[in-house]
Amino acid sequence: xxxxxxxxxxxxxxxxxxxxxxxxxxxxxxxxxxxxxxxxxxxxxxxxxxxxxxxxxxxxxxxxxxxxxxxxxxxxxxxxxxxxxxxxxxxxxxxxxxxxxxxxxxxxxxxxxxxxxxxxxxxxxxxxxxxxxxxxxxxxxxxxxxxxxxxxxxxxxxxxxxxxxxxxxxxxxxxxxxxxxxxxxxxxxxxxxxxxxxxxxxxxxxxxxxxxxxxxxxxxxxxxxxxxxxxxxxxxxxxxxxxxxxxxxxxxxxxxxxxxxxxxxxxxxxxxxxxxxxxxxxxxxxxxxxxxxxxxxxxxxxxxxxxxxxxxxxxxxxxxxxxxxxxxxxxxxxxxxxxxxxxxxxxxxxxxxxxxxxxxxxxxxxxxxxxxxxxxxxxxxxxxxxxxxxxxxxxxxxxxxxxxxxxxxxxxxxxxxxxxxxxxxxxxxxxxxxxxxxxxxxxxxxxxxxxxxxxxxxxxxxxxxxxxxxxxxxxxxxxxxxxxxxxxxxxxxxxxxxxxxxxxxxxxxxxxxxxxxxxxxxxxxxxxxxxxxxxxxxxxxxxxxxxxxxxxxxxxxxxxxxxxxxxxxxxxxxxxxxxxxxxxxxxxxxxxxxxxxxxxxxxxxxxxxxxxxxxxxxxxxxxxxxxxxxxxxxxxxxxxxxxxxxxxxxxxxxx
DNA sequence: TTCTGCACTTAGTACGCACGGG
DNA sequence: CCCGTGCGTACTAAGTGCAGAA
Numbered sequence: 104x105x106x107x108x109x110x111x112x113x114x115x116x117x118x119x120x121x122x123x124x125x126x127x128x129x130x131x132x133x134x135x136x137x138x139x140x141x142x143x144x145x146x147x148x149x150x151x152x153x154x155x156x157x158x159x160x161x162x163x164x165x166x167x168x169x170x171x172x173x174x175x176x177x178x179x180x181x182x183x184x185x186x187x188x189x190x191x192x193x194x195x196x197x198x199x200x201x202x203x204x205x206x207x208x209x210x211x212x213x214x215x216x217x218x219x220x221x222x223x224x225x226x227x228x229x230x231x232x233x234x235x236x237x238x239x240x241x242x243x244x245x246x247x248x249x250x251x252x253x254x255x256x257x258x259x260x261x262x263x264x265x266x267x268x269x270x271x272x273x274x275x276x277x278x279x280x281x282x283x284x285x286x287x288x289x290x291x292x293x294x295x296x297x298x299x300x301x302x303x304x305x306x307x308x309x310x311x312x313x314x315x316x317x318x319x320x321x322x323x324x325x326x327x328x329x330x331x332x333x334x335x336x337x338x339x340x341x342x343x344x345x346x347x348x349x350x351x352x353x354x355x356x357x358x359x360x361x362x363x364x365x366x367x368x369x370x371x372x373x374x375x376x377x378x379x380x381x382x383x384x385x386x387x388x389x390x391x392x393x394x395x396x397x398x399x400x401x402x403x404x405x406x407x408x409x410x411x412x413x414x415x416x417x418x419x420x421x422x423x424x425x426x427x428x429x430x431x432x433x434x435x436x437x438x439x440x441x442x443x444x445x446x447x448x449x450x451x452x453x454x455x456x457x458x459x460x461x462x463x464x465x466x467x468x469x470x471x472x473x474x475x476x477x478x479x480x481x482x483x484x485x486x487x488x489x490x491x492x493x494x495x496x497x498x499x500x501x502x503x504x505x506x507x508x509x510x511x512x513x514x515x516x517x518x519x520x521x522x523x524x525x526x527x528x529x530x531x532x533x534x535x536x537x538x539x540x541x542x543x544x545x546x547x548x549x550x551x552x553x554x555x556x557x558x559x560x561x562x563x564x565x566x567x568x569x570x571x572x573x574x575x576x577x578x579x580x581x582x583x584x585x586x587x588x589x590x591x592x593x594x595x596x597x598x599x600x601x602x603x604x605x606x607x608x609x610x611x612x613x614x615x616x617x618x619x620x621x622x623x624x625x626x627x628x629x630x631x632x633x634x635x636x637x638x639x640x641x642x643x644x645x646x647x648x649x650x651x652x653x654x655x656x657x658x659x660x661x662x663x664x665x666x667x668x669x670x671x672x673x674x675x676x677x678x679x680x681x682x683x684x685x686x687x688x689x690x691x692x693x694x695x696x697x698x699x700x701x702x703x704x705x706x707x708x709x710x711x712x713x714x715x716x717x718x719x720x721x722x723x724x725x726x727x728x729x730x731x732x733x734x735x736x737x738x739x740x741x742x743x744x745x746x747x748x749x750x751x752x753x754x755x756x757x758x
Numbered sequence: 759t760t761c762t763g764c765a766c767t768t769a770g771t772a773c774g775c776a777c778g779g780g
Numbered sequence: 781c782c783c784g785t786g787c788g789t790a791c792t793a794a795g796t797g798c799a800g801a802a
Contacts, residue, residue: 310774349792357770357793403765417764418792432766481768482796491794525795526769564760567797580767580796627770636785708770715768738788 107463107547107559208401209428213379215334215343217386217394218407218420219327221350221369224248231301234294235287245278249366252353254298261355267364271353274366334406334422335383342423343406348375354413358492358527362413374409404428414490425743434747437718439576440584441758447585450573451476458539464560468569470543471497471558475582478532479622481525482563482579494523497579498563503553507544516541530624587619587716592758594618595725606693609735612725617703619712627708640698647691654684719745720752727754 226247232239233250242250253262253271261267272290279287287293312320331346351369354362372392379385381399388394395409407420422428443450454476457469474480475497483496495504504522511517514535524530536544547557563579570577594615599608630636658680665673719737723745726733737745 345791347791355793360793405765408765414793415763416794419765421766429767436767484796486795494794496795526793528770563797578797625769630786632785639785711769740788 107467107549109463109560110461111463111466111546209404210337210401211380212338212383213334213336213401213406214383215379215386215406216331217377217388218375219331219347220372220389221348224369227251227298227301232297234297236292237294240283240286242283243280246275246280246283248351249275249278250293250295251298251302252351252366254295255302256353257295257299261363264363266361267353270362270364271366274364278366336422336426336428339427341426341428344421344423346420348409349411349418356492358494358523360492361489362491365413368412370409376408378403378406378408423743425740425746430744430747433744436584437588437720437758439581440588440718443574443577443581443585444589444758446574447476453573455539458543464565466543467547467558467561468566470540470547471561471566472570473536473540475579476586478520478534479583479586479624480530481583482566484563492523492527494525494527496524496563498558498561498566500557501553502548502551502555502557505544505557507541507548509541518544524624528624528626583623584716587623587712588718588721588758590619590622591615591717592721595721599725599729601729604689604692605731605735608729608731610699612722612731612736613709614703616709616713616717617707619717620707620709623712623716625708625711626706629705633705637698637701640694640701644691644694644698647687647694651684651687651691654680654687658684713741714744718758719748720756721758723748723752724754724756727752 224244226244229241233242233247234240253275256262262271268290276284276287332343333340334343335341348370349367352367354360354365354367356363372388373395375388375394377386377394377397378400379397380401385397405419405421408417410416411418424430424433450472454469454472457465458473460466460469475482481496483499485499486494495501500522504520506519506521508517508519509515511533516538517533517535518541519533521529521531544557547559551557551559567578570579570581595612598611598615600611603611658677661673661676661680665677667673722736723733725731726736733742733749742749
């Protein structure tokens with residue numbers, strides 16, 4: 104039901120003026136600068152184009168002569184063990200893929216060993232008892248297993264929550280025999296504490312294991328990794344992301360989830376769909392079992408899938424981020440964001456114009472897009488009520504999520520946002536908006552209840568359809584990628600200083616990274632030990648400071664001594680003391696930098712933006728430009744994921 | 759057109775282990 | 781060498797977006 108009128112009858116605004124926000128003035132200026140610095144990527148492109156052309160040519164010849172699909176594979180049968188070393192090949196392959204797989208297929212050959220299943224349930228020893236209403240009771244294994252899931256979570260807050268308990272109890276009862284069912288009717292009369300103690304003792308014992316035992320387990324894990332953790336996809340041996348099937352347990356949703364506590368059932372081979380190529384060696388199901396299905400669908404990238412019982416959604420086993428297929432997609436994502444950079448001014452002018460439209464749907468679309476652009480909000484798909492926690496994104500914002508303040512302190516037209524976003528993370532922000540946006544928001548709010556949609560004539564599908572018309576491949580999430588990456592680049596430019604030491608440069612990088620994380624609202628729970636470790640660090644700093652003043656005193660004394668005696672020995676002492684002071688100063692500075700960095704990071708998670716939003720070529724170029732080793736910015740896993748960028752980007756790369 | 763299913767990206771958290779300082 | 785702790789990694793939930801069915 105649309106609460107808003109479709110057409111806006113009278114223009115309530117007196118001004119037709121154009122008020123670009125400071126942010127946008129800055130952006131357009133920056134864009135202009137950026138356009139001029141494009142020569143390097145172009146050069147890179149030409150290089151690739153040449154090879155690609157050559158490759159294409161060769162391929163066409165193959166096709167013409169024999170149409171033998173194997174001829175390509177033979178010519179390029181190079182198993183890439185290190186992606187990094189073979190980037191030129193990678194490019195060729197990528198260019199080739201683009202031209203080759205116009206039909207949307209993702210691979211030609213795929214072979215793997217299937218998933219690793221969760222270990223079977225081991226019943227509790229008889230001495231570990233469950234009590235109902237004070238009396239010991241032996242449960243049959245299925246009911247006992249589900250009981251252990253609850254027992255293992257006893258220390259967690261959510262086992263006290265009503266919904267969790269209700270959902271758990273309902274699902275638990277399904278596993279009971281009719282006898283157990285009739286006896287166990289009240290969760291409050293259940294005593295799991297002996298079971299809980301048993302598991303605590305078990306995990307304690309695991310910690311206390313000898314070195315040899317631990318090594319043995321490690322080796323076994325490594326063996327499983329080697330056997331099941333890799334697959335062959337089109338001549339590459341690739342690492343699989345998640346080759347273990349999720350074990351059964353109690354569902355833990357995030358936030359206020361209506362399904363928390365439900366039983367996540369055990370996945371059996373009969374639930375599993377295998378995807379691989381026809382000509383590959385198919386994975387074998389465990390003895391005495393069958394797969395649900397084996398299919399050969401090369402239009403998708405997953406190797407294994409099953410349907411999960413909580414939401415009824417499909418889960419997949421896919422490749423690691425270091426794989427060709429993921430890296431290529433990632434690269435593509437940033438290229439789309441870079442194309443947005445080229446036309447973002449036009450799009451911004453467009454939505455500003457649309458704020459004045461006669462049609463309500465267009466105004467709503469334009470204001471929503473403004474939020475997505477300016478505040479990096481997510482699109483906000485509709486969700487099924489009662490199936491998930493009540494969270495929203497831009498298009499699904501409700502009246503209750505914003506407050507309008509015509510005046511606040513010394514600012515005008517302030518909008519206050521307060522809502523739960525993805526993962527039930529709170530988004531809270533107060534921002535001044537342009538008058539026209541403000542007036543539009545007032546209009547959208549007219550005659551609505553708090554629980555009504557703010558944008559009642561808009562959804563993500565309408566918005567994305569519009570975006571698609573503005574630029575090929577443009578969707579709402581591209582704005583997040585674009586704004587994140589451009590912010591990093593601009594912040595790095597602003598913060599970096601050639602005189603800085605490497606740690607200071609890394610701090611600048613982290614600060615730039617942090618600006619993005621704040622923009623994208625990437626939060627984390629403050630580490631449990633945060634206060635304490637902060638105190639420890641402060642103590643260290645204090646100690647260092649004392650050390651420094653002591654060292655300075657000694658230096659002064661040595662200088663005085665030297666002035667008096669003018670001998671070689673005293674001169675040496677002065678030098679030694681000077682060096683000592685210098686060393687301590689450096690150490691102190693390092694500590695202080697560390698403290699600042701950590702304090703500023705208390706509730707901000709940098710990882711998500713680094714991994715998903717920041718064009719890695721910006722970081723690589725920055726490292727090259729300022730002589731910072733890439734290892735200071737990316738750990739090993741990240742370097743593997745971004746191998747394509749590490750080899751591609753030169754120091755003057757511009758996003 | 760709207761709805762639903764599917765595939766894939768993005769997200770925070772728990773946990774274990776390597777590493778650095780005392 | 782031991783201990784605490786902070787980082788890396790595994791895990792899996794929760795988003796986005798598109799295509800095809802209804």
